[in-house]
Every structure is written in structure tokens, then in C-alpha cells.
Amino acid sequence: MQASRRATIIDVAREAGVSIKTVSRVFNDAPNVSAKMRQRVQEAANSLHYHPNIVAQGLVGRRSYLLGLFYENPSPNYVVELQRGAVERLQGERYRLIVLPVEKASAIADNILAYVRSAALDGIVLTPPASDNPVILERLSEAGFPFVRVAPTTAPDAGPRHVTDDAAAAREMTEYLIALGHRRIAVIKGDPSHPSTEARMRGFREAMAARDIEVAEALVEQGMFQFDSGQRAAQRLLERPDRPTAIFAQNDDMAAGAIMAAHDLGLKVSEDISVAGFDDSAIARMVWPRITTIHQPVFDMARAATDTLVAMLEDAPHEDAVEHPFSLVTRQSTGPVPGTS
Amino acid sequence: MQASRRATIIDVAREAGVSIKTVSRVFNDAPNVSAKMRQRVQEAANSLHYHPNIVAQGLVGRRSYLLGLFYENPSPNYVVELQRGAVERLQGERYRLIVLPVEKASAIADNILAYVRSAALDGIVLTPPASDNPVILERLSEAGFPFVRVAPTTAPDAGPRHVTDDAAAAREMTEYLIALGHRRIAVIKGDPSHPSTEARMRGFREAMAARDIEVAEALVEQGMFQFDSGQRAAQRLLERPDRPTAIFAQNDDMAAGAIMAAHDLGLKVSEDISVAGFDDSAIARMVWPRITTIHQPVFDMARAATDTLVAMLEDAPHEDAVEHPFSLVTRQSTGPVPGTS
DNA sequence: CAGATATTGTCTTGCGCAGGACAATTTACA
DNA sequence: TGTAAATTGTCCTGCGCAAGACAATATCTG
Incomplete structure (x- = not known):
């Protein structure tokens, strides 16, 4: 046709x-x-x-005006924010955005060049955890293929990046929980292949250490950044005899899962157990009680990263590293430690 | 660079x-x-x-191997499912998927051809409400531009379509609520510019009429398919002296909003008030209590629609209309009418 | 081994546009 | 009015690949 x-x-x-x-x-x-x-x-x-005809223009100019947004299925809310940011930046531009969802970024790391070349991309926006994948960064760098990194936590010099300070954010959240009187604070970690998982963990430990509170390693659970994993991890935590008084989930999806687990066990969130999240994605305001979390400017980072990528492609000046501010958003899922008034 | x-x-x-x-x-x-x-x-x-070089191939073959996925910002969950379905179908193909989020489909309807031509698309997948927009359908048809419609409810002959029977689904949900003893059933309608809104309403009325139950028009609230609109509509409903015993929200996001409103008013969902949704999107399993809803095969429809589009572009045989099955998924947000045992 | 068939090569054109080199024409300014 | 400057036009090449026409080999069959 x-x-x-x-x-x-x-x-x-x-x-x-x-x-x-x-x-x-x-x-x-x-x-x-x-x-x-x-x-x-x-x-x-x-x-x-x-x-x-942009195709003909592309042939002449040896470019396709196609940018890729590369992501590994994290939470829908995160993905949608990323896309919104990137698309917003490309409004009125010749560039168009191609979505490249992958099951596992690490699985195609070796073939990343084949991947972007066969799609004829001009450049690519890497999101976690691909933005930290050393093989991907290496391959793209040595081929001179333009890319920008969103929210990487390692290898600061491996390419232009737009970041937030994960560790500082986690520290601030932890301090907030401590200020509420919590001492037995559990953590539900994110996907171990995402370095931000470790960065957030580091912030948590630093805040605990600063107050001389010992971290109970038994209360550190592994999650995968997804709702179900958070729910299961929280269930294990809440069924312990020495139940924590607060759970710090490393993203909102897992925090929502933790809240679900609490509901299912008949516990009152905030009164019996505090739950904190991370990201301030849409889900944080859609569950009850609403989730205390760290607002991450995902939209802004995506937009700015796309802006940087376009600048690179046009040989325009651009920043090599931009740090975007986070903020603590207190809602109703956290409260003073039980037993106090 | x-x-x-x-x-x-x-x-x-x-x-x-x-x-x-x-x-x-x-x-x-x-x-x-x-x-x-x-x-x-x-x-x-x-x-x-x-x-x-796919760009050069495109120039020769007068095609770009680019498909567009056109959508108006509905819920993130819906969008992500759509994309997953479309991308899954394009795995291993030369075709690539471009995302085309718009604020208001109707606002660019007149320029839809400029929109797709300047992006050099070969074809486009239209999702609600664009898949029902007469101007868009007209423009694309008369230009002979290939497109497929996902979940349209009007103009059955305006182009290849992949649908579910919205009215039948709404009927089934309504019958379920009636069987639980509910008579005062409120409805939170979706965006009036989406024809599925009316189709679902029709199914609701049919089921009510079949049981000779009068529909209380005061209990029919307008929403916009978004969480906030559902929350506000439910708040109005729940503050009425003649509170309904059940709320049928026309999608899950609004149902989640309704549940939030109930929580905020101190009402117990399922015991004091039943809430039903539609779509079976991810949010339905992330709020407490989990939402009774209609499972819509969004992923399947998107994949099949993309398949049809590719077939059209390759001059291969394809179906002109495919109906995808829905199913009622009962969870914990609905229960027998209060006052009965 | 001859003829038929299958495979590989040569040559050419064109997809739609950008842009260099330079000539022709128009406009501006003194 | 004359000359310089600005504008518009002509001509040509090439981006990387597909595909038609047809010639040149290679391989197979009886």
C-alpha cells in the first residue's frame, strides 16, 4: 500500500x-x-x-534525525516521564524520537552498535541502568557514537550526564526518618544491576552512621524496583518478630508494594509502620496513604539530556555534567515511631 | 559531532x-x-x-520504515502497554517505532497529514480518542495514508480496527454489581471526547434497564480518565446524603482516585462502598483494596494492530476488523451491598 | 561434450535533496 | 549613470542503495 x-x-x-x-x-x-x-x-x-523529504535530507547529510531513547523496563511512570521530557524537547525540531525498550540492557550491551546502526540513529539517550553499563559506554565511546547519560552514578567521565545526587537524597530521607524517632529502619533495595541502588544505600548508611545508629543487616532486603518485589520484601520484613518501625524503599513502586503488604497484614501504615519511597512518580499520590518520597526531576533530566544530545549533534556548546536538584516530599505514609506520642 | x-x-x-x-x-x-x-x-x-543504510533504502523504496504510535496522554499504564505491544511486534523487523504523544488529538486533526509527512512516517497506529476522530480519519483516508485504529467505537468502516466490545464489558460489570445487591450505582464517566465513554455508559444503562433498575442521573459524574478527576468525582458522590453503594468508574485510574476519596473520607472500600474500574491496568493491582475491573487486552490489541499495519504496508493480506475478548476480573474493591450479610 | 540452466558480473538510472562553482540578473548606493 | 553588492539562476556531483537489462561465466543434464 x-x-x-x-x-x-x-x-x-x-x-x-x-x-x-x-x-x-x-x-x-x-x-x-x-x-x-x-x-x-x-x-x-x-x-x-x-x-x-527528511529521508533524502538524511542521505545527503549522513544523518537520520532520529534519536533513540533506550530503557530497560523500569516502572511505567518513570518511562512515561522520560519520554515526555524527551519529546517535549524535540517539539518543533526535525529530530524524532524512537523508543528502544529492552528486556535487559546488559544482554545487548555487546551489540549496542549494531543496535543503533541498524536503526540508523544519530544519537541515543541512555537511562539507568544502561547509563552505567561499562560495555555500552565503551562501545559507544570508541565508535564516537553520540550519547547522553541520564542519572548515572558511576564513571563520571564516561560521557555527558544529567544526574541527581542519589546518595544525598537517600541521606536526607534517612535523616527525616531518624528525626521521626525511627531506629529500626529497613531498606528495600532496588535492582542490583542499577548502580543507583548502591548509591542510595550508601546515603542511607552514612546518615545512620552519622547518628551512631547501627544498621540491622537482616532488615536490608533485595528488591527489583518493581511493585511485586517490594510487596514480597515488605511481607518478609513485616512478618519478622523484630519488625522494623520504618521501611525505606528505594523507589515508589516498591514502596507501594510495601504499603500493599502492610494492608494485607492488617497493619496501619504510618501508625504501625512508616514507609518511604523514592522518585516521586505518579504512583506516590495514587495509593493510600500517599507516599513520602524524594522528588526526582525525571522529566527535567530527560528534557535536558535530550537538549544536550541535540547540541552535540549540532556541534553546539553544551554542558558535560549537570546536576539536577531533588527534594524531600513528605506525605502521609510516614509518621512518628509507634509507642511515642 | x-x-x-x-x-x-x-x-x-x-x-x-x-x-x-x-x-x-x-x-x-x-x-x-x-x-x-x-x-x-x-x-x-x-x-x-x-x-x-536504512535511510538510503528508504530513499530508493520511497518509504522510511518508520511507524508512528499516536496517543493523547491517557494513563501511563495504558501508554506503556500500547508501546510494549507495538514494539514487540516490530522485533526483528526493519520498522521502527516513533512515539507521537499529543496534548489534544483534536487540536492537530486538521494538520495530521503535515504531522505524519514531516516525520516521514510510513504508517500510523491511532489510539483513542484519535482512532475515533472523524477529521483525522477523513484526512488520512483521502490521502491514502496507511493507518490502523485501536479500540475505536464509532465509524466501523473508517479503517482497519482492533476493538473490544466496550458496551458488552460495561454490561457485564454492571450485572456483576447488581448481582451483589447494588441498586444505587454511580458512574464516573471518562473523557467525553472518547467515544468509548459513551459505549461504556450505554452498556451500563442496558444492564440496568434489563433489571428494571432506574439510573439515578444525579449519580452520573463526569471524569476525564485521570486519577484526579476520579477522586474529585467520587468525593462529590460520597458526600451526598443519598450516597451510592457502588461506584463504577470507567477506567482504573479514576477507580483508584475514587478509592483514594473513600479513604480520605474514612469509608471502607468494599464494605461501605464498592468501587469498580475498567482496563485492568497495572494500577488496579497496586492500590488497596485491589480493583475489580474489566481486563482489556491493550497489549494484544497494540501488537495485533501493528501487525495489521505492517501487513498493509507490505501488501500482505490482513483482517479488516478484529475483536479482542475482554474479561471480568473480580478483586477486593467490590462487595455485597452494605446492610446485607 | 553440447546445450540448457543457474549464477555472477557490468552498466546504468534514479530516489530527493544539498551545496559548490560560477554566470546572469537585479538592486542599491554614490 | 556607473559600479559594487546582493540576489537568483544554471550546472553538476554525490549521498547509499535497488533494480532492470543484459553479458559473461559456471554448473548441470543427458
Whole structure:
């Protein structure tokens, strides 16, 4: 099935009664084009519904104007924010966004170049955990393939990056929980292949150490950043005889899972058990009680990262590292430690 | 910034010591190519990391191998399912998926052709409410631009479509609520610009009429398919003196909002008030109590719709209309009417 | 081994556009 | 009005690949 024939630059030239070269000059913002001519060409183009064939432009310019957004299925909310940010930046640009969801980033790390080349991408936005994958970074770097990293936590010099300070954020959340009187604080860690998992853990330990509170290693559970994993981990924690008074989940999906586990066990969240999350994704305001969390500017990071990538492709100046601010958002899932008033 | 030069078909021909034509024949599965030759070319291509330049192929074939997924910001869960389905179908294909989120589909309906042409798309998957937008359908049809419709509820002959029977599903849910003893059933409608909103409403009314139960129009609230709108609508409903005993929200996000409203008012969901949703999106299992809902095969529809689109583009046979089954999923957000045992 | 068939090669064109080199024409300015 | 500067036009090449026409070999069959 074929769409009807598109107008070409030749048609526009004929319609406007000017040379092809002139049409080309108008569409490429060449200098020394009179306003009159510009208008005439524009009108002819409009009447023919002409748009430059971006494929042909790509062939000439050895570029496709296609950017890839590479991600491994984390929570839907995170993905949607990433996409919103990237797409917003590309509004009105020639660049278009291709989505590249993968099951496991590490599984295709070796073939990352084949992956981006066969899709004819100009550049790629890497999100966690791909943004920390040494093989991916190495392959792309040595091939000189343009990329930007969103929220990496390791290898600071491996490429332009947009980050938040995961450790500091986790520290702040932990301090908040401590201030509420909590001492037996459990942690549900995220996917171990995401280095941010370790960064958040580090922040937690630092805050605990600063107050001379011992971390009960038995209360550190492994999760996978997904709802179910958080629910299961919380269930194990809450069934312990020495139940923690607070659970710090490393993202909101797992925190929501923890809240679900508490409900299922008949525990009152906030009164019997405090639950904190991380990310401030949409789910944090959709469960009851609403989740105390760290607001991460995922949208902003994605938009800024895309901006950096475009700048790189256009040989424009760009920042090499941008740190985006986080903030603690207190809601109703956390409260003072039980037994106090 | 430029990536390092890619190998071309010429390089492969030289490396393999064969003609360019032969390389071309191998990569395009031409007949009459010996296995020996095929292998020699493959090896040369591998050693050079050669991939056919899809942009050049596109120029020759007057196609871009780019498909668009067009959607208006409904719930993140719905979007993610759509994308998963579409991407899954394109695994291993030359086609790539471009995401086209828009604020309001109706706002760009007039320019839909400019939209798809400037992005050089080969075809487009329309999702609600765009899949029902008469202007969009008209423009695309008269231009002969390939598209598929996901879950439209109107204009059955306006193009290939993958649907579920919204009315029947709503009927089944309503019957279920009636069977639980509910009579005062409120409805939170979805975005009025989505025709599925009316289809679901129709199913509701039919089920009520079949049991001779009068629909209390005061209990029909307008929502927008989003969490907040559901929460606000439910708040209004629950503060009425003649509170309904059940709320049927037309999607899960709004149902989750309704549950939130109930929590905030200190009402026990299922015991004091039943809440039903629609879609069976991820959120339905993430709030407490878990939401009784209609399972819609969004993933399957998106995958099948993409399959149809590809078939259209390849001039292969394809179905013109496929109906995908729904199913009632009972969870804990619904229960017998209060006051009974 | 001759003729038929299968395979590989040569040559050419064109997809739609960008942009260099330079000539022709128009416009601006003194 | 004359000359310089600005604008528009002509001509041409090439981006990487597909595919048609057809010639040159290679392989198979009886």
C-alpha cells in the first residue's frame, strides 16, 4: 500500500516559478534570500503541502534525525516521564524520537552498535541502568557514537550526564526518618544491576552512621524496583518478630508494594509502620496513604539530556555534567515511631 | 559531532571479493544466489559490521520504515502497554517505532497529514480518542495514508480496527454489581471526547434497564480518565446524603482516585462502598483494596494492530476488523451491598 | 561434450535533496 | 549613470542503495 505521491522540491519550484536552488535556499535558511522570494516559495510550498523529504535530507547529510531513547523496563511512570521530557524537547525540531525498550540492557550491551546502526540513529539517550553499563559506554565511546547519560552514578567521565545526587537524597530521607524517632529502619533495595541502588544505600548508611545508629543487616532486603518485589520484601520484613518501625524503599513502586503488604497484614501504615519511597512518580499520590518520597526531576533530566544530545549533534556548546536538584516530599505514609506520642 | 564512517555496500563487496550486485542480492533475498556466495558476503558484512543504510533504502523504496504510535496522554499504564505491544511486534523487523504523544488529538486533526509527512512516517497506529476522530480519519483516508485504529467505537468502516466490545464489558460489570445487591450505582464517566465513554455508559444503562433498575442521573459524574478527576468525582458522590453503594468508574485510574476519596473520607472500600474500574491496568493491582475491573487486552490489541499495519504496508493480506475478548476480573474493591450479610 | 540452466558480473538510472562553482540578473548606493 | 553588492539562476556531483537489462561465466543434464 502506498500513500499518494508527495510533492517534491521540483514541484514547489515549478509552482512558485523559481529555481530549485532558490527553494532549497529558502528551506535551508541560506543568507541572501529576499523576503519576497521567501514568501513566494512558502506559499507555493503550502499550497502543495510540501515538506522536505527528511529521508533524502538524511542521505545527503549522513544523518537520520532520529534519536533513540533506550530503557530497560523500569516502572511505567518513570518511562512515561522520560519520554515526555524527551519529546517535549524535540517539539518543533526535525529530530524524532524512537523508543528502544529492552528486556535487559546488559544482554545487548555487546551489540549496542549494531543496535543503533541498524536503526540508523544519530544519537541515543541512555537511562539507568544502561547509563552505567561499562560495555555500552565503551562501545559507544570508541565508535564516537553520540550519547547522553541520564542519572548515572558511576564513571563520571564516561560521557555527558544529567544526574541527581542519589546518595544525598537517600541521606536526607534517612535523616527525616531518624528525626521521626525511627531506629529500626529497613531498606528495600532496588535492582542490583542499577548502580543507583548502591548509591542510595550508601546515603542511607552514612546518615545512620552519622547518628551512631547501627544498621540491622537482616532488615536490608533485595528488591527489583518493581511493585511485586517490594510487596514480597515488605511481607518478609513485616512478618519478622523484630519488625522494623520504618521501611525505606528505594523507589515508589516498591514502596507501594510495601504499603500493599502492610494492608494485607492488617497493619496501619504510618501508625504501625512508616514507609518511604523514592522518585516521586505518579504512583506516590495514587495509593493510600500517599507516599513520602524524594522528588526526582525525571522529566527535567530527560528534557535536558535530550537538549544536550541535540547540541552535540549540532556541534553546539553544551554542558558535560549537570546536576539536577531533588527534594524531600513528605506525605502521609510516614509518621512518628509507634509507642511515642 | 560525527560518528565514525559506516561501512557501505561497496566496502562489503570489496572485502568479499564479489560484485556490489551480488551483495545487494544477498541482502535482499534475491533468488538464484548460491549458498557459498551468501556465506561469503555474510562473513564480509559481519567483519565490517555492515548494516544496510536504512535511510538510503528508504530513499530508493520511497518509504522510511518508520511507524508512528499516536496517543493523547491517557494513563501511563495504558501508554506503556500500547508501546510494549507495538514494539514487540516490530522485533526483528526493519520498522521502527516513533512515539507521537499529543496534548489534544483534536487540536492537530486538521494538520495530521503535515504531522505524519514531516516525520516521514510510513504508517500510523491511532489510539483513542484519535482512532475515533472523524477529521483525522477523513484526512488520512483521502490521502491514502496507511493507518490502523485501536479500540475505536464509532465509524466501523473508517479503517482497519482492533476493538473490544466496550458496551458488552460495561454490561457485564454492571450485572456483576447488581448481582451483589447494588441498586444505587454511580458512574464516573471518562473523557467525553472518547467515544468509548459513551459505549461504556450505554452498556451500563442496558444492564440496568434489563433489571428494571432506574439510573439515578444525579449519580452520573463526569471524569476525564485521570486519577484526579476520579477522586474529585467520587468525593462529590460520597458526600451526598443519598450516597451510592457502588461506584463504577470507567477506567482504573479514576477507580483508584475514587478509592483514594473513600479513604480520605474514612469509608471502607468494599464494605461501605464498592468501587469498580475498567482496563485492568497495572494500577488496579497496586492500590488497596485491589480493583475489580474489566481486563482489556491493550497489549494484544497494540501488537495485533501493528501487525495489521505492517501487513498493509507490505501488501500482505490482513483482517479488516478484529475483536479482542475482554474479561471480568473480580478483586477486593467490590462487595455485597452494605446492610446485607 | 553440447546445450540448457543457474549464477555472477557490468552498466546504468534514479530516489530527493544539498551545496559548490560560477554566470546572469537585479538592486542599491554614490 | 556607473559600479559594487546582493540576489537568483544554471550546472553538476554525490549521498547509499535497488533494480532492470543484459553479458559473461559456471554448473548441470543427458
